[in-house]
Structure formats: structure tokens, C-alpha cells
Amino acid sequence: MVEHVLITGGAGFIGSRLAARFAADGHIVTVLDSLIPQVHGHDPANTSPLLRSLEGVATVIEGSVTSTDDLRRALEGATIVIHLAAETGTGQSMYEIDRYVEANVGGTAKLLDLLANDDNDVRRVVIASSRSIYGEGAYRTEDARTVYPAHRANADMAAGDFEVHVPGEQELTLIPTDETAKLHPSSVYGITKQMQESLVMTVLPTLGREAVSVRYQNVYGPGQSLKNPYTGILSIFSTLIRQGKEINVFEDGLESRDFVYIDDVVEATFLASILPAAAGGIFNVGSGVATTVLDVVAALQDAYGIEVPVRVSGQYRLGDIRHNVADTTKLREVLGFVPAMRFTDGVKRFAEWVLTEPIEGDEYEKSLREMAERKLLK
Numbered sequence: 001m002v003e004h005v006l007i008t009g010g011a012g013f014i015g016s017r018l019a020a021r022f023a024a025d026g027h028i029v030t031v032l033d034s035l036i037p038q039v040h041g042h043d044p045a046n047t048s049p050l051l052r053s054l055e056g057v058a059t060v061i062e063g064s065v066t067s068t069d070d071l072r073r074a075l076e077g078a079t080i081v082i083h084l085a086a087e088t089g090t091g092q093s094m095y096e097i098d099r100y101v102e103a104n105v106g107g108t109a110k111l112l113d114l115l116a117n118d119d120n121d122v123r124r125v126v127i128a129s130s131r132s133i134y135g136e137g138a139y140r141t142e143d144a145r146t147v148y149p150a151h152r153a154n155a156d157m158a159a160g161d162f163e164v165h166v167p168g169e170q171e172l173t174l175i176p177t178d179e180t181a182k183l184h185p186s187s188v189y190g191i192t193k194q195m196q197e198s199l200v201m202t203v204l205p206t207l208g209r210e211a212v213s214v215r216y217q218n219v220y221g222p223g224q225s226l227k228n229p230y231t232g233i234l235s236i237f238s239t240l241i242r243q244g245k246e247i248n249v250f251e252d253g254l255e256s257r258d259f260v261y262i263d264d265v266v267e268a269t270f271l272a273s274i275l276p277a278a279a280g281g282i283f284n285v286g287s288g289v290a291t292t293v294l295d296v297v298a299a300l301q302d303a304y305g306i307e308v309p310v311r312v313s314g315q316y317r318l319g320d321i322r323h324n325v326a327d328t329t330k331l332r333e334v335l336g337f338v339p340a341m342r343f344t345d346g347v348k349r350f351a352e353w354v355l356t357e358p359i360e361g362d363e364y365e366k367s368l369r370e371m372a373e374r375k376l377l378k
């Protein structure tokens with residue numbers, strides 16, 4: 001069956017690859033994207049390779065999910081909507097609160113209003129959620145209970161203690177977070193992702209349509225924005241390495257993330273969009289492996305064959321979490337899919353691609369200054 005897929009934010013990193021995946025299978029693809037300068041540069045037709053990659057793949061409508069008219073035009077004929085459009089910088093979300101809430105929550109609300117009130121053929125909406133909604137992830141206590149630590153206290157981190165704590169518990173061991181975990185985002189970005197997911201999962205069934213949520217961990221790979229200074233440590237560190245500049249590693253460098261390769265994310269999202277079994281489901285999409293920031297730095301330096309000074313500074317950003325790693329059992333059991341790319345292999349492919357691109361990302365220092373001025377970077 002040929003689907004007509006609307007991908008909001010479809011000119012972005014994940015969306016552009018997903019558009020190509022659907023088009024390759026003969027589906028019709030429409031993209032609605034406002035081409036924000038932070039991701040696409042100031043003259044997208046010339047400065048955005050992601051946008052150019054959509055030529056012959058999708059009908060691109062330049063417009064915003066915060067505009068009812070743009071959304072209405074984009075929804076014409078759509079049978080499946082994959083809602084990726086979002087502002088995505090965790091740190092930036094802590095001081096551009098209105099902008100993040102309007103685009104992420106407001107845009108989702110407008111989309112749902114149209115689905116509820118206009119005639120349309122949409123039978124499923126897939127929402128791109130995020131591991132950020134878990135805040136600090138899941139931990140096991142010494143007597144094998146599962147606990148969800150609160151956000152880390154500024155006073156602890158100022159004293160160089162970056163680990164999570166639960167009152168009355170001595171030893172905590174990080175365990176993978178499954179989809180039933182407590183949701184307690186520690187950033188404005190995370191709050192908006194939780195709201196987007198809750199809105200979609202609550203409203204769609206009342207309309208007799210299907211909702212699916214994919215909770216992405218840290219997605220990386222060829223095509224990720226090298227311009228955006230507000231997101232993507234692999235891009236930011238790559239630029240510093242190529243420039244021979246020092247890397248300032250926050251905290252003690254042992255904070256970790258679950259890095260999941262773009263091809264795995266695209267396949268998981270494709271399956272979540274078309275498989276009947278996915279209907280109503282919420283799926284973690286991650287590699288299931290925790291990688292520390294210091295290991296990221298080492299893997300990148302290795303991949304580029306360049307060594308730069310690395311300073312573990314003890315600085316930290318309010319809103320950041322310490323660790324999170326996905327339990328992907330449900331993805332495997334329901335969608336029959338297992339993210340397969342090992343981090344060291346994925347980083348090599350990423351670095352090979354980066355070397356074909358111009359050196360960008362001059363705005364990183366500026367993004368740090370913005371946070372420091374607002375006392376969000378300590």
C-alpha cells in the first residue's frame with residue numbers, strides 16, 4: 001500500500017533521511033519545515049545540504065508548524081504524519097523558553113486541532129519523543145529496588161560531586177531505562193518533549209486514529225548539523241579537533257549517553273510508522289550502550305588521527321543529566337528491530353563524512369557565553 005507521509009521537520013537530520021527511506025519504498029513524501037537558520041544557515045537553498053538532499057525525494061513546503069495555514073496545506077492527502085519539527089537544544093531551551101514551548105508544544109497543539117476539526121485522511125501520527133523526558137534515568141539500589149534519582153543539586157556539583165543521589169541509599173548502579181520509567185525531565189526541552197508525546201498519545205485515540213511515540217536517545221551520524229552550536233557533541237568536538245583547538249570536557253568526563261546511529265533510528269522510525277503492531281506503542285530507540293564523554297573524545301581523535309589538548313574542567317550545565325541508557329527490549333519484541341551499529345564503527349563513518357564537509361560551527365563559544373551569562377553554565 002502506498003502511503004502519503006507528511007514529515008514535519010523533514011528537512012532536518014533525522015527527517016531528511018527518513019524521507020529518503022520512504023521515497024525509496026515508493027511512498028509519497030511531503031515535508032513541512034521552517035528551515036531554521038540554526039540548522040540550515042541563512043540561505044538554505046545554498047547553505048543546507050540537508051534541504052538539497054530532498055530534491056526528487058519529497059515535496060518541500062517551507063512553513064511552520066506554528067501556522068495553521070502552513071499545516072493545513074501540508075496535511076492535504078497525508079495518511080501518516082511523522083512529527084519531528086522541534087527546537088532541539090537542551091541548554092538553549094533553559095533561556096529561550098517561550099520559543100521552545102511555542103514551537104514544540106504550540107506546534108503540536110495546532111497539528112492536533114486540525115486533525116480533530118478538519119476533514120483529513122490521517123490514520124496514524126508518530127511523535128519524535130526523547131530520552132530527555134526521563135531526566136536522570138533508572139538505578140538499582142543495593143537491595144535490588146529500582147529508583148529514579150531527582151535532578152542533581154547545584155551545591156553538589158559545585159563541590160565536584162556529579163553523581164546522582166537518593167536519600168538513604170548508599171550504592172546506586174545505573175540500569176537501562178525502560179518505557180515504564182518515571183518521567184521527570186530536567187530541562188525545558190525535555191518538558192516540551194513530554195508534552196508533545198502526551199498530547200499525541202492522548203488525543204489521537206479519541207479521534208479513532210493511531211498514535212506511536214519513538215523516544216530517541218542521542219542520535220548521531222553523517223548528515224547531523226555541523227552548524228548548530230546548541231546540540232550534538234560529536235559535531236562540536238569534531239570542529240574543535242579539526243581546528244586543533246582544546247576540548248573543554250564538562251564535569252569529570254565520566255558522564256555518559258546512549259549514542260544511536262542515524263540508520264538505526266531511521267529504520268526504527270520507519271517500522272514504527274508502518275507496522276500495525278506499533279499502534280498505540282511507545283518505543284525507546286537507542287543502542288542500549290552507555291558511552292562516556294571521555295570515550296567520545298578518544299574515539300573522535302582516533303577517527304581523525306588528530307590529537308588536541310583535552311581539559312576536564314569540572315564545569316557543568318544546569319539541566320544536563322548524568323547518565324541515561326535505553327532498554328530496547330520493547331523495540332525488539334514488538335517491532336522486531338535491534339539497533340546494530342557499534343559506536344566505534346559509527347564514529348568512523350561519521351568522521352569520514354565530516355571530512356567531506358567544510359569546517360563550520362564558529363558559534364560554539366557564543367553558545368557557551370550565552371549560558372554562562374545566565375548562570376546556567378558553572
Ligand SMILES: NC(=O)c1ccc[n+]([C@@H]2O[C@H](COP(=O)([O-])OP(=O)(O)OC[C@H]3O[C@@H](n4cnc5c(N)ncnc54)[C@H](O)[C@@H]3O)[C@@H](O)[C@H]2O)c1
Pocket residue numbers: 008009010011012013014015032033034035036039040063064065066083084085086087088103107128129130131193215216217218219220225
Ligand atoms: N537528534 C537527536 O539526538 C534527537 C534525540 C531525541 C529526540 N530528537 C527529536 O527528533 C526530532 C528531529 O530531530 P533532528 O535531530 O532531526 O533535529 P534537526 O534540528 O536536525 O531537525 C529539526 C527540523 O525541524 C525544523 N523546525 C524547527 N522548528 C520548526 C517549526 N516551527 N516548523 C517547522 N519546522 C521546524 C528545523 O528547521 C529542522 O529542519 C526532533 O523532534 C527532536 O526533538 C532528536
